[in-house]
Amino acid sequence: MNDYPLTPGAQRALKNHASVGQSLRNSFTMAYRGLLKIRRTPEQLFDVTLQPILFTLMFTYIFGGAISGNVHNYLPVIIPGILVQTVITTSIVTGVQLREDMDKGVFDRFKSLPIARIAPLAGALLADTVRYAIATALTFAMGYLMGYRPHGGFGHVVIAAVFVIASSWAISWIFAFFGVIARTASSVQGISVIVLFLLTFLSNAFVPVKTMPGWLQWFVNANPISHLVTAVRDLVNAGSIGGDFGIALMGAAVIVAIFAPLTVRAYMRRT
Amino acid sequence: MEHASKGSAPQSGVWAVDASGLVKTFGDNRAVDGVDLRVRAGTVYGVLGPNGAGKTTTISMLATLLRPDAGTARIFGHDVVKEAHIVRQLIGVTGQYASVDETLSATENLVVFSRLLGLGRAEAKRKASELLEEFGLAEAAKRPLKNFSGGMRRRLDLAASLIAQPPLIFLDEPTTGLDPRTRAQMWDTIRRLVKTGSTVMLTTQYLDEADQLADRIAVIDRGRVVAEGAVDELKASVGSSSLHLRIQEGQLIERARRIVEQVLGAQSVISPEAGKITAPMADADRVADLLIAFRQGGVRLAEMSVQKPTLDEVFLTLTGHGVKEPPAQSSADRNETEVMQA
Incomplete structure (x- = not known):
């Protein structure tokens, strides 16, 4: 124990709010904690490693012939689709892990520390972009192995990758919200999978929209996931940034604008 | 500031x-x-x-x-x-x-x-x-x-x-x-x-x-x-610790009780079958006097222990009801601060 006396409580310089700078620093520290956790338990990366490999193989060989005549012609359609689907699927884990994490004693300490309230959430979400990056890289690598050569070139593939990772980060706020309000980790998984199935399968990720009935086309065209997939296809196949890119970015911003405050407020209420 | x-x-x-x-x-x-x-x-x-x-x-x-x-x-x-x-x-x-x-x-x-x-x-x-x-x-x-x-x-x-x-x-x-x-x-x-x-x-x-x-x-x-x-x-407010004594020869219990009451100046409780005496101990310093008096009176001790008031007793005194759910480690409350075997 230190021998010098403590600064008495009444003589300390104190402030009642965390500044923006402190919020950012706290969030990055929490992200660092998330990375340490991933390094300690690498087995939690199984899903982001196996899923891109399996899904890319399965979907391409099952649907390839039926939809595009042959596997090779299907690759430019399916790789962006499977990329978006896989990366968003891994963002469910964010919510599930957040729930598990919050049930542990360490969150009591976070709550009692003079840190920005948003930091434990923002940090967890930030650390998970590493997972999205792994899933993204593996999906493109699988596509390449199966003979996919994107016409947009490497630069546009990288832009597309960053774009997908950023969008998934935005979407992960939805699952983080479920994670905070749900009572158990398994219920988070349950709700999230349903939401995810609706969003990814009722989109243009796997099949051309014109083969669907009119009422369904309406939903699919409105679905932000469709815009995300189209934007990725434009980038990697043609090297162009179209209107869908803007719409998808706007969708991501709207999701964060709605769900980040909701999640933080729900998190605060539980404290 | x-x-x-x-x-x-x-x-x-x-x-x-x-x-x-x-x-x-x-x-x-x-x-x-x-x-x-x-x-x-x-x-x-x-x-x-x-x-x-x-x-x-x-x-x-x-x-x-x-x-x-x-x-x-x-x-x-x-x-x-x-x-x-x-x-x-x-x-x-x-x-x-x-x-x-x-x-x-x-x-x-x-x-x-x-x-x-x-x-x-x-x-x-x-x-x-x-x-x-x-x-x-x-x-x-x-x-x-x-x-x-x-x-x-x-x-x-x-x-x-x-x-x-x-x-x-x-x-x-x-x-x-x-x-x-x-x-x-x-x-x-x-x-x-x-x-x-x-x-x-x-x-x-x-x-x-x-x-x-x-x-x-x-x-x-x-x-x-x-x-x-x-x-x-x-x-x-809860009361004092109590002194528990067990003597070697059971027939001397009455004599031992008299000595305890004389020295400590308090009422004691005896259980003759076990040769046990329990007395409130307000002043621990008097125990030395008690031991000397025993030696002089020819009473040989088999065991001696001091028991502090337990949480149970505190609760009984303060609330009029005991501890509802006994804590998992209630034995830790029972503080036999000194146990001496003769």
Whole structure:
């Protein structure tokens, strides 16, 4: 124990709010904690490693012939689709892990520390972009192995990758919200999978929209996931940034604008 | 910055904790039902009560982890609801269940907490190794916490609470579930903490622990404070320790009883079959006289022990009902401070 006396409580310089700078620093520290956790338990990366490999193989060989005549012609359609689907699927884990994490004693300490309230959430979400990056890289690598050569070139593939990772980060706020309000980790998984199935399968990720009935086309065209997939296809196949890119970015911003405050407020209420 | 700028009362610096009328309800259960507490800065304050009495809930409200349903609480003059962020800069909390990260190592835990508290990268590393050294965890610093014993986890938890050197530390049942040796180590650490000028507020199920560490005690039961005072006052209100004697030759029990009553000047209870005598012991110093009188009277002792009032007895006296759920380790309350075999 230190021998010098403590600064008495009444003589300390104190402030009642965390500044923006402190919020950012706290969030990055929490992200660092998330990375340490991933390094300690690498087995939690199984899903982001196996899923891109399996899904890319399965979907391409099952649907390839039926939809595009042959596997090779299907690759430019399916790789962006499977990329978006896989990366968003891994963002469910964010919510599930957040729930598990919050049930542990360490969150009591976070709550009692003079840190920005948003930091434990923002940090967890930030650390998970590493997972999205792994899933993204593996999906493109699988596509390449199966003979996919994107016409947009490497630069546009990288832009597309960053774009997908950023969008998934935005979407992960939805699952983080479920994670905070749900009572158990398994219920988070349950709700999230349903939401995810609706969003990814009722989109243009796997099949051309014109083969669907009119009422369904309406939903699919409105679905932000469709815009995300189209934007990725434009980038990697043609090297162009179209209107869908803007719409998808706007969708991501709207999701964060709605769900980040909701999640933080729900998190605060539980404290 | 002087506290006066926050508009608090001039004498608020004296009170580390000043709570009045705290209430917290969970459904139908009034877990805390109007608790008033005042803790003077620089002292150790014990909150004593059985499981479910509302100790942890009270601490959680004072530590800004729970919002009180009614009542107010100030920490060094700062309101726990309106100035929660300030209060968090003044406190350290060590919970009943170690609030550290299981998947990380001891060093990583302390580094993360230090960084969160605003320390730089190098400073955080230095602080972590300094604290691990202090708490005897340096050797285990790199191992993941999964392999830590309960005592090591508690110590790490306490170390984490001390990073910012908070002037007020909450310890929620710091020794529940620890073995006697680790328990004594924990007590030692707490004593050293107070020497540096910290105020400590601890909860416990054991009268013995409160007795060892606290300057003042509040006894809490069913969400209410049923007694409050200096340790000695409280013990005096409950009654004195009792002396238990067993003599070797049962036929001498009457003679032994006469000697006990003469020397201690108090009524005793005998159980002739076992050759046992029980007498209240108001003044421990008289026991020496008693032993000499036994030797002179030719009474040979087989066994002698002193028993302090137990939490059960405290409760019976203070509330008129016993401890509803006996604590898991009630044997720890039964303090046979001295047992001598003849």
